[in-house]
Every structure is written in C-alpha cells, then in structure tokens.
Amino acid sequence: MIRLPSISIPRAALGPTLLVSLLILLMFWHTPPPRPIIAPPHAVTGLHPFARPNPDESLVPPVPIVGQFIQGDRLDVISADGLFNAEDQARLAAELEQALAYTVGRFGHEPAGRINAYVGLEAGCGLHGIAYTNRRMVQVFTCANLPRNRVVTIMAHEFVHQLAHDYYGPRHLTADMILLEGLATWGAGKYWLGNYSDFAAFVRQYSPEQRLPLATGYAGRPISDMNLLYYQWASFVEFLLLTYGRERFDALYITGQHSPGSADYAGVYGQRLETLEQEWQHWLDTL
Ligand SMILES: [Zn+2]
Structure with a gap:
C-alpha cells in the first residue's frame, strides 16, 4: 500500500492572497507497477489543499531557503x-526556464514579472510544491534521491498557477477548483502526460x-x-477550450467561489455544468 505523508496547514496561517497548491509525487516506481487508476510513473499525483482567502489572517511565510542561486531569463532559482x-x-x-516557456506557450500569456523558484529539501522525500x-514565488521540496526532472514536473504545474494569477488577477484566488487545478494541470501538458497525446487520451482509459x-x-x-480528478479536470478544461474557445473560458474562470462546480457555467455557456459534463463525456468517447 502506498502511504503518503499527511500535510496540513493551520487555518490560522492562511492568508488573503495566498494560493497554496501542494503536490505529492508518487515515487515508488521501483515497487510493483501502479494500479491503472494511478497516473503513469512519469506523472505526478496531486494533493492540493486550497487556501481560502481570509482577510483577518496573515500569510504563511514562505520557507526561507538558503542555497545556490542562479538568475535566469525570467526565473530566480535557488x-x-x-x-x-x-x-x-x-x-x-x-x-525550469524551458518549463516556464512551455507553460507560457500553452497558457498564451506571459508572466507579469520575474518568478522566484525555490527548491527546498524535504527530508521525507515526499515531493511537494506550493505557489x-x-x-510571485513557487517552492518545490524534494530530496537528493529524487530525479531532478520530477522537480521540473511539479514546477510546471505551479508556474501555471502563477500565470493564471497574473492574467486573471485576484479573482484567480477564488476560482472553481475544477478550473483552477484543471488549468494548471492542462497547462503543464507534456510534463504530466508522458506518453499520452493529450488529457482526453489519458482519461479515455477509464470507462464512464x-x-x-x-x-x-x-x-x-x-x-x-x-x-x-486532476486529469479529468484537465481534460474538461481542454474540452471547453477546444469546443467553446478561450474567450468564454476566461469569462468563466473568474466567476468561481472555490468549490468544484461553483463557476457560473449557465451564465457563460447557457448550460449547467451537468450538461457540459455530459457533452464532455460524449466528446471523450466519440473522438
Ligand atoms: Zn495546483
């Protein structure tokens, strides 16, 4: 049985402008092959506590990381x-610069400024990230035993959260979970897909x-x-973008209230989420 580290963030430590996303990588590739429901070994499995805005509380200060510093084109990497x-x-x-360029290409908008990318030591080797x-700071924690590319995989997802905040503004912080994590996962594209051509192909291996x-x-x-769910949400985002276009997706993204399904699907698409979901399922299975 795969055991993952439990992660908790005290509510009192959550702040008004903090979007926390936390990823745990399944790193047991040397153990028997993962069950089909687990993502392929090259992909990541996510655990993403979502920090709701709370104006009366202060931010969790990012963990200070002292180490090697490299200034890139758009990243400051420590x-x-x-x-x-x-x-x-x-x-x-x-x-990481390449991953940022890749995610910018998929997302379609440049970051608003430089991004601080910190890589810290996680003694338990439970790879996780936070944005x-x-x-304008993303952090990934890893250990010396884990391959470097897994850090990049996590960062790619976190970069998209940053790009989304830069583009959509503070409304990003209340985005519908389906769209928030779906977009970040979709934007990380090849870093999460491995040999799959797209998210539809990944999800299609599961029956309805x-x-x-x-x-x-x-x-x-x-x-x-x-x-x-992360892969399904990414596929649903992919479906919305391909079927209804970016403009409506952008309009939808800023209407959420955190919880999955809270965006104004009916107002933007003229159809409730359940109807769009049926369309998506049909689209998946008739491609
Ligand atoms: Zn995320």
Whole structure:
C-alpha cells in the first residue's frame, strides 16, 4: 500500500492572497507497477489543499531557503544546499526556464514579472510544491534521491498557477477548483502526460463508470481519486477550450467561489455544468 505523508496547514496561517497548491509525487516506481487508476510513473499525483482567502489572517511565510542561486531569463532559482551540485543546479535552472516557456506557450500569456523558484529539501522525500502567487514565488521540496526532472514536473504545474494569477488577477484566488487545478494541470501538458497525446487520451482509459463526477471534492478521498480528478479536470478544461474557445473560458474562470462546480457555467455557456459534463463525456468517447 502506498502511504503518503499527511500535510496540513493551520487555518490560522492562511492568508488573503495566498494560493497554496501542494503536490505529492508518487515515487515508488521501483515497487510493483501502479494500479491503472494511478497516473503513469512519469506523472505526478496531486494533493492540493486550497487556501481560502481570509482577510483577518496573515500569510504563511514562505520557507526561507538558503542555497545556490542562479538568475535566469525570467526565473530566480535557488536550491537548498546539498540537493544538487553546481552542474546539476545549472541544468535545473535551464530546465525550469524551458518549463516556464512551455507553460507560457500553452497558457498564451506571459508572466507579469520575474518568478522566484525555490527548491527546498524535504527530508521525507515526499515531493511537494506550493505557489505563493501573490508573491510571485513557487517552492518545490524534494530530496537528493529524487530525479531532478520530477522537480521540473511539479514546477510546471505551479508556474501555471502563477500565470493564471497574473492574467486573471485576484479573482484567480477564488476560482472553481475544477478550473483552477484543471488549468494548471492542462497547462503543464507534456510534463504530466508522458506518453499520452493529450488529457482526453489519458482519461479515455477509464470507462464512464470509472470516472468521477467533475464536481467532486477530493478531501478525504483516496489519492487515486484525487489523481483521477486532476486529469479529468484537465481534460474538461481542454474540452471547453477546444469546443467553446478561450474567450468564454476566461469569462468563466473568474466567476468561481472555490468549490468544484461553483463557476457560473449557465451564465457563460447557457448550460449547467451537468450538461457540459455530459457533452464532455460524449466528446471523450466519440473522438
Ligand atoms: Zn495546483
């Protein structure tokens, strides 16, 4: 059985402008192959506590990371001492720049400014990431035993959260979970897809009966459900963009109130989420 570290953030520490997204990588690729419901080993499995705005509380200060610093074109990359030698640190910085360029290309909008990308040490080797989008800072925690590319995979997803904040503004912080995480996962594209051509191809390996309703919260659910939801949400975002275009998607994105299914689908598309979801399922299975 795969055991993942439990992660909790005290409510009192959550702040008004903080978007926390937290990813755990399944790193047991040396154990028996993952069950079909788990993402392929090259992809990540997500655990994303969502920090709701709370104007009366202060931000969780980002963990200060002292280490090696490399200034890239659009990133300031710091990695904790002991994670990478100088050569690998330079490679990492270059790979992160490439990942940012890739996600910008998919998202379609440049970041509003430089992004701080910190890589810290996670003693338990539970790879996870966090995006302080109002601070233009993303952090990924890893250990020396994990391949460098897995840091890049996590960062790619977090970069899209930053791009979304830059483009949509503070309304991003209350986005519908389906769209928030669906967009970040879709935007990370190849970093999450591995050998799959697109998110539809990934989701199509599950029968309609195996899929979860889109408006499903992942709190308390098995990690496999959470994982599947992220891919389903990415596929749904892909469907909305391809079928109805970017303009309407952008209009929808800023109407959410955190919870999955809370965006104004009827107001923007003239159809409720359940109807769009049926369309998406049909689209998936008739491609
Ligand atoms: Zn996320």
